[in-house]
Amino acid sequence: MMETEKVEKVKTGIDGLDEMLRGGIPKGHVFTVMGSFGTGKTTFSLQYLWEGLQEDQSCIFISLEEDKDAIIQTGRSYGWDFQPYLEDNKIAMERLAPADAEATISKLKSDLPAFIRSFNAERIAIDSVSLLNMMSNTSQEKRDRLFELCKMVKDSGATTLLTAEVKDDNPRSSRDGLIEYTADGVILLGYNQSNSQEVQMNVQVIKMRRIDHSRKIKPYEITDNGIIVQTEGAVF
Ligand SMILES: Nc1ncnc2c1ncn2[C@@H]1O[C@H](COP(=O)(O)OP(=O)(O)OP(=O)(O)O)[C@@H](O)[C@H]1O
């Protein structure tokens, strides 16, 4: 009898979602969290890294959006104080300024691989690849850079979260339309509006290579303690 190969999982730190993933993200996966503005992509990234820190794993957060102080403040608003972990070198937070595209790209290419290795990072979050993409001029360049980045983080062995914005006219597809094919996993954040004008946010695991996962769409809330998925809830 063949024994089923056990896949080692990395918890996202979002309870209901880890349940939907039957334990978490397969270790070493590069996965994307896609959603439109305000759906909680940055929150998700911080929650994911916070979980890593609680498990004593080294983490790297690369932000193309907010600067370090803003990120630390966002974390605090959820009750996650990253400051002591920064001082202990358990987490590194890097802001890459989109204004200086060439410097950012070369920094990513030349410094990041060595940095990940020396830091021994087990979790990486990059927020967001959509901004990174805007730095490339041609679609060929976009594609090459995205593949290069994915390969680099994949080779590092760290389980990596890349956030991505979705298209305005198709909230199930990333802006570049590439990352969902390249990534090992895709988690989609979206929202519904009911007749009563109430907005409900929802999450779905669209793809997660190598594991069986829930295909249900589940509601979630962003609370003072971060994202909470209501696995018992139903979407309207
Ligand atoms: N402390 C908090 N408690 C409850 N809800 C919060 C809190 N902080 C933020 N939110 C909610 O989370 C939303 C922002 O989440 P977040 O910044 O993670 O989204 P995002 O997808 O990264 O957005 P963007 O595309 O603008 O970067 C806010 O608009 C607000 O609704």
Ligand SMILES: [Mg+2]
């Ligand atoms: Mg954000």
